[in-house]
Amino acid sequence: MNPIGDLYTGGSNGLREIWANKVRSFLSMSGIILGVAALVSMVGIVQGMLGNMQASFEQGGGILKLEVHAAEAPEPQQHIAGISPGLTWRDIVAVQRAIPLAVYTTPIVDMNYERFIARGRREGALLYGVTPDFINIGTRELGYGRFVADMDIALKSPVMVIGTHLRDKLFPNLDSAVGQQLRLRGQVYTIVGQLAEIEQTSGSRERGNWQNRLNYIPATTAMSRYKGDDKVNEIHVMADRVEDLPDLVEQISNTLTRTHRGIKDFEVRTQEERMLELKKLEDSFIFSLGGIAGISLLVGGIGIMNVMLASVSERIREIGVRKAIGARSHDIFIQFLAEAVVISVLGGIFGLLASVGVLTLAREVIPAGDMISVVPVSAMFYGFIFSSTIGLISGIYPAMRAARLDPIDALRYE
Amino acid sequence: MIEPNVIFRLSGLCRLYTVGSEEVRALDGVDLAICDREFIAVTGTSGSGKSTLMHILGFMDSPTAGRMEFEGKDVTGISGAGRADLRASRIGFVFQSFNLLPRLSVLDNVLLPLTYSRTRVANQRELGMAVLDRVGMGHRASHTPNQLSGGERQRVAIARALINKPRLILADEPTGNLDTKNRSRIMELFSSLLEEGITLALVTHDNEVASYAGRRIRMEDGKVLEDIQL
Numbered sequence: 342m343n344p345i346g347d348l349y350t351g352g353s354n355g356l357r358e359i360w361a362n363k364v365r366s367f368l369s370m371s372g373i374i375l376g377v378a379a380l381v382s383m384v385g386i387v388q389g390m391l392g393n394m395q396a397s398f399e400q401g402g403g404i405l406k407l408e409v410h411a412a413e414a415p416e417p418q419q420h421i422a423g424i425s426p427g428l429t430w431r432d433i434v435a436v437q438r439a440i441p442l443a444v445y446t447t448p449i450v451d452m453n454y455e456r457f458i459a460r461g462r463r464e465g466a467l468l469y470g471v472t473p474d475f476i477n478i479g480t481r482e483l484g485y486g487r488f489v490a491d492m493d494i495a496l497k498s499p500v501m502v503i504g505t506h507l508r509d510k511l512f513p514n515l516d517s518a519v520g521q522q523l524r525l526r527g528q529v530y531t532i533v534g535q536l537a538e539i540e541q542t543s544g545s546r547e548r549g550n551w552q553n554r555l556n557y558i559p560a561t562t563a564m565s566r567y568k569g570d571d572k573v574n575e576i577h578v579m580a581d582r583v584e585d586l587p588d589l590v591e592q593i594s595n596t597l598t599r600t601h602r603g604i605k606d607f608e609v610r611t612q613e614e615r616m617l618e619l620k621k622l623e624d625s626f627i628f629s630l631g632g633i634a635g636i637s638l639l640v641g642g643i644g645i646m647n648v649m650l651a652s653v654s655e656r657i658r659e660i661g662v663r664k665a666i667g668a669r670s671h672d673i674f675i676q677f678l679a680e681a682v683v684i685s686v687l688g689g690i691f692g693l694l695a696s697v698g699v700l701t702l703a704r705e706v707i708p709a710g711d712m713i714s715v716v717p718v719s720a721m722f723y724g725f726i727f728s729s730t731i732g733l734i735s736g737i738y739p740a741m742r743a744a745r746l747d748p749i750d751a752l753r754y755e
Numbered sequence: 756m757i758e759p760n761v762i763f764r765l766s767g768l769c770r771l772y773t774v775g776s777e778e779v780r781a782l783d784g785v786d787l788a789i790c791d792r793e794f795i796a797v798t799g800t801s802g803s804g805k806s807t808l809m810h811i812l813g814f815m816d817s818p819t820a821g822r823m824e825f826e827g828k829d830v831t832g833i834s835g836a837g838r839a840d841l842r843a844s845r846i847g848f849v850f851q852s853f854n855l856l857p858r859l860s861v862l863d864n865v866l867l868p869l870t871y872s873r874t875r876v877a878n879q880r881e882l883g884m885a886v887l888d889r890v891g892m893g894h895r896a897s898h899t900p901n902q903l904s905g906g907e908r909q910r911v912a913i914a915r916a917l918i919n920k921p922r923l924i925l926a927d928e929p930t931g932n933l934d935t936k937n938r939s940r941i942m943e944l945f946s947s948l949l950e951e952g953i954t955l956a957l958v959t960h961d962n963e964v965a966s967y968a969g970r971r972i973r974m975e976d977g978k979v980l981e982d983i984q985l
Contacts, residue, residue, distance in 0.1 A: 662854045667843020667871035669836050
């Protein structure tokens with residue numbers, strides 16, 4: 342007995358049978374092709390989308406980041422909510438002074454959409470007032486120059502750190518716009534830094550990441566020149582270790598309650614909730630898509646079984662002849678099983694090829710589809726293994742029927 | 756003591772079938788010794804048990820009672836796989852309706868038994884061609900069975916039976932589907948195999964075919980009625 346030889350003979354016989362019945366074999370393969378193509382492309386697309394969310398989550402500071410947002414004061418405090426100053430610069434100072442666990446702290450002073458002018462060119466983009474710590478929260482990096490510095494905060498300097506979008510629109514001939522000047526609401530700013538471009542992870546097309554449209558000035562400049570008060574929109578805080586997060590949340594809460602004169606008109610948000618949501622989303626996608634793909638592969642398997650049963654009844658006499666000239670039941674079993682496996686393996690390969698096509702199309706058609714990988718290796722691996730297993734399982738019963746045939750009866754069969 | 760030239764020895768061999776609630780004795784106490792290089796014609800009416808005898812001699816079926824020796828060994832209760840191995844190595848079959856596989860070429864049909872022989876055979880194609888030349892079909896090796904006449908198909912079937920160098924070739928009405936001219940050609944081919952040390956047993960209704968044989972066994976109701984050396 343030589344199992345490898347058996348499989349080789351079985352496989353080559355299987356291929357010959359498939360070739361001899363091309364149309365029938367292709368039809369029986371189609372279920373597997375569709376199933377594998379659906380499974381791999383759906384998983385590929387979902388992975389791409391979740392990858393997008395994950396990437397923006399990481400870029401925004403990941404799990405170690407806390408955000409303080411303004412919130413409505415609780416019911417019993419509402420009538421005295423007016424005594425709280427809200428989120429202000431004083432909160433920043435208080436957090437920085439009182440909470441060592443807050444490694445980095447920055448306010449976000451939201452200037453929204455502003456119009457920038459330089460060299461006769463105009464372009465709109467988003468602008469925020471921040472402190473030097475901002476660059477240490479999240480994964481943004483400087484391409485040229487420097488970020489907002491402590492000195493800028495102290496002096497309320499008219500300096501700006503821009504993203505590559507503004508450079509492209511206002512200084513199209515320059516790699517670095519550092520040292521250039523631009524005007525914002527009639528006031529002149531010097532560009533002291535330019536953030537590194539965030540590239541599309543694997544994009545063929547020029548789409549530009551929205552993060553390249555963000556620009557920053559010192560928070561104190563924003564407050565004094567445009568807001569006229571010391572209010573901030575959000576406070577972002579970065580911890581050093583995940584274990585510190587519960588303490589940090591509590592300490593920030595206590596400190597701000599004091600600076601807000603006892604009014605709890607803020608909330609401290611952790612990224613844990615966002616991550617859990619992301620995970621939940623992933624799970625629900627995997628279950629629903631896995632279910633659909635599993636059912637279509639099951640249908641494909643039933644198709645193969647059907648065709649194999651037809652093939653067995655069509656070739657009863659052949660089975661009789663093979664047995665008469667010395668084939669054991671085991672040989673016949675392997676022959677038909679190999680045929681089913683060859684059908685499903687070929688179907689799986691065609692399905693994988695089809696999924697590459699679907700994913701290539703999806704990258705073009707789906708917005709923000711650039712994260713979609715055309716060759717999602719693990720999905721392809723599992724899809725292929727799953728489809729081959731389905732073929733193997735669906736071939737067992739027909740192969741058993743073929744193997745059990747009595748040679749005398751089989752030879753008499755008309 | 757076993758005579759050295761006896762290849763098959765059947766004693767008190769029975770084969771019972773149950774059809775519905777009825778028992779059919781297809782073989783009913785057959786005693787028979789088949790010697791090396793014998794050419795045996797088995798005749799009898801249909802239902803006489805001749806086909807069952809051939810199936811048992813060809814290890815396609817097992818007796819329900821009695822004893823059966825092949826090449827000096829007791830093979831009465833041999834397993835299905837053991838019988839398949841004996842079919843693959845010691846027995847060649849020739850059928851009335853040829854039973855070539857239509858999708859395979861003539862040469863591949865002839866080589867098919869080698870797929871199931873447990874011993875590795877080198878130079879399979881050369882061997883196949885040699886056997887096809889032996890039956891005068893070498894020039895048709897790449898054709899498919901559908902392109903051949905009945906007589907040619909039966910020659911290919913005989914080549915297939917010869918490829919494993921069997922001890923015994925069993926033929927079931929091998930000329931039943933052939934015209935007179937082809938019938939005598941095939942029978943001459945069979946006769947010539949004896950010189951190569953092969954033992955032949957064929958089932959036939961045709962007295963002319965039976966006349967080629969050196970021994971004639973007539974069966975009736977599962978019993979050997981007549982066993983004549985000619």
